[in-house]
Amino acid sequence: MKKVVLTLAIVLGGLTAFAATPVLVQHNTEVVAQEEFKEIEISKLPTAVAEAVQKDFAGAKIEKAYVNDKEEYKLEISKDDATKTLYADKEGNWIKK
Structure with missing residues (x-):
C-alpha cells in the first residue's frame, strides 16, 4: 500500500512539472498612419x-469637407438625420478607407 501511495505521489509530482511549462503568447500590433485632413469651405470642393x-x-447635404496633401477629400454628409463619412479623389471617384 505504501508503494502505491509513493508511486502516486511521484506521478502527480511529475505532472505538475509539465503543468508549469510557460506558454508563449504572440501579440500582433497594427500601426495605422493617420492622414492629415484640413477642413475647407464646401464651396471650394471640386465640381x-x-x-x-x-x-x-441624392438629397444629401455636405456638412463638412476636408482635404489632404494627396488631394483626397473627406466629406461628412447628412440625409434624413443620418450622417456618413465619405472619401473621394479630385475627379469624384469614391475611395474606400
Whole structure:
C-alpha cells in the first residue's frame, strides 16, 4: 500500500512539472498612419466631387469637407438625420478607407 501511495505521489509530482511549462503568447500590433485632413469651405470642393455626391447620394447635404496633401477629400454628409463619412479623389471617384 505504501508503494502505491509513493508511486502516486511521484506521478502527480511529475505532472505538475509539465503543468508549469510557460506558454508563449504572440501579440500582433497594427500601426495605422493617420492622414492629415484640413477642413475647407464646401464651396471650394471640386465640381466633380460635389456632383458625385448629388448623383450617388441624392438629397444629401455636405456638412463638412476636408482635404489632404494627396488631394483626397473627406466629406461628412447628412440625409434624413443620418450622417456618413465619405472619401473621394479630385475627379469624384469614391475611395474606400
